[in-house]
Amino acid sequence: MAERSKQRGSARTMVGAAALLAAALAFATGAAAAMLAVVFARKVVTPPTRREQDLRILSVDTVAHEITLAANAEARMRGPYGLWFEHDSGHARLGDVIEEHDGRVRRHLTATDFGRPERATRGRINGWYHLGPWELDLPYEDVLIETELGPAPAWVFAPDSPSDRWVVQVHGRGAKRHETLRAVDATRAAGWNSLLISYRNDGEAPASSDRRYGLGGTEWVDVVAAVGYAIERGASEIVLMGWSMGGMISLQAVLRSAEVRERLVGIILESPAIDWVDILRFQGGALGLPRGLGDVVARLLGAPYGGGLTGLAAPIDLEDLDPVVRAEEFTVPILLMHSVDDGFVPIDGSRRFAASRPDLIQFEEFAEARHTKLWNHDPERWNALITTWLAARTPADHDDEAVEIVG
Known part of the structure; x- marks a missing residue:
């Protein structure tokens, strides 16, 4: 009897130890996942200072x-x-x-x-290819746009004939306005001015107090300032063109600013960030991180207490940024270009956005091209799409003027 009691006690001890070990492992795993989420979240909103040589x-x-x-x-x-x-x-x-x-x-x-x-x-x-505007061998201006944080540098390219139509170019995350130089030839061919802007925390424009990306939730204010600059220079019709995160920034400027909507006649999106939660899931998987970590990061970025962990001055509600949810508020034509082989921002968000407003959105899918490298992969198709689409935005009175001048 004593021997059996001793064995039962030993078994209970082993079970208790196993339970404690399991609890410890669960805690360690949870702590590790939490730490991964914080590191991932900080990386998403922190402007990169070094590039990976991959x-x-x-x-x-x-x-x-x-x-x-x-x-x-x-x-x-x-x-x-x-x-x-x-x-x-x-x-x-x-x-x-x-x-x-x-x-x-x-x-x-x-x-x-x-x-x-x-x-x-x-x-x-x-993918930028061009080191600076001088490489286009076209006349351009170095200008400053007054934003709420201070003057932000920009470039202006004018078409051959004077025009009151302007395309405002908004670059993506981790990029600079150099990224958008690839669109200048196409916009000039359609007779539009090009304004290539910088915005907060991109390394050229003034930084915000937290020096963090707002993923579109803060940068849109600088796009409004750029539109105001174009209006001061005589713009009567404006198109916003956003690349990657610049697409989200442009869409937020449209949704949040009556000044932008007043002169807006269209939007062009190149490999845009449409659904941040989906992007976080995709990139987490690509990095080999635990499944579901992207959702945790999304919640962390939007949490009131998250600022101490991410460095953000204010939380970012990623669902509030989703343009699909507010698709009915868009009223101008949109040219949307994305590659099924993007490799960084999945095309699914663009497909959902296009499906939400087929009456407004001309959706052009590319294949084999990587993120924001559609021009590099197929410059002839890319340029033709933009030039043709912009030409269709030309009001009838401009056509009449052109005919009158020729006559």
């Missing part, structure tokens, strides 16, 4: 003007790109793919701007 440079032939890269989705992209290397101290231009074989991608190396690519072992591809 491309392996295997060899460079300076005589044949070719470069060989380790094969990955970025290395395989068709079209022209910029290549930053040696921690962004060097820059070159990539032409199209020559061949892919045995895990290697050989491409044209069309130019080296600075640095020694033959000495580099790692780099990153940049």
Whole structure:
């Protein structure tokens, strides 16, 4: 009897120890997940200061003007790109793919701007392509737009003939106005002015007090200031063009500002961020993070207590930013372009937005192009879509004037 009692006591002890261990593991797992959520949330709203060099440079032939890269989705992209290397101290231009074989991608190396690519072992591809406005070989102005935080630099490109129609270009997260230089030729061809803006916390415009992205919930105010600048310069019709997060920023400016809506005749969206919760889920999965962490991050960003963990001055209600929920409030035509192979912002949000207003939204799907690299992948189609769509926004009175001038 004593022996059996001893065995039962030992068994209970083992069960109790196992339960304690399980509880400890659950606590540790929960704590680790919570820490991951905080790190992820901070990364989402913090402007990046360093870029990941995720491309392996295997060899460079300076005589044949070719470069060989380790094969990955970025290395395989068709079209022209910029290549930053040696921690962004060097820059070159990539032409199209020559061949892919045995895990290697050989491409044209069309130019080296600075640095020694033959000495580099790692780099990153940049879809911007242009280093600055001077490369377009077009007249432009350096201007300052007065925002509530102070003057923000911008570029203005005018068409060949004077026009009161303006496209305001809004770049994406982690980018600068250089990203939007690719659209200047298309907008000028349609006879529109281009205003390429900077906004808070992008490294050029004044920073907010918390130095954090609002994911569209704060930056829209700077777009309103840009629209006001265009109006002061004589704009009577305005189109907002937003890239990635710039798409969300542009949509928020439309939804929240009567001044913007008064002169707005259209919106162009390039690889836009439409559904932040969906984007967080997608990127969490791509990083190999636990399933459901994206939803936790979304709640953390919107929590009243989250500021101490994320650095945000005010919470961000991601559901409140969702333009699909407020789709009935849009009244102007929208050109929406997105790639099924975006790789960073899933196309699902754009599809839902397009389906919510088929009467207004012209939805153009691309394939194989990566995030905000639709121009690089197929510049002929991309330019034609924008030029044709903008031409359709030209009011009848402008057409009459044009005919009158010709006559």
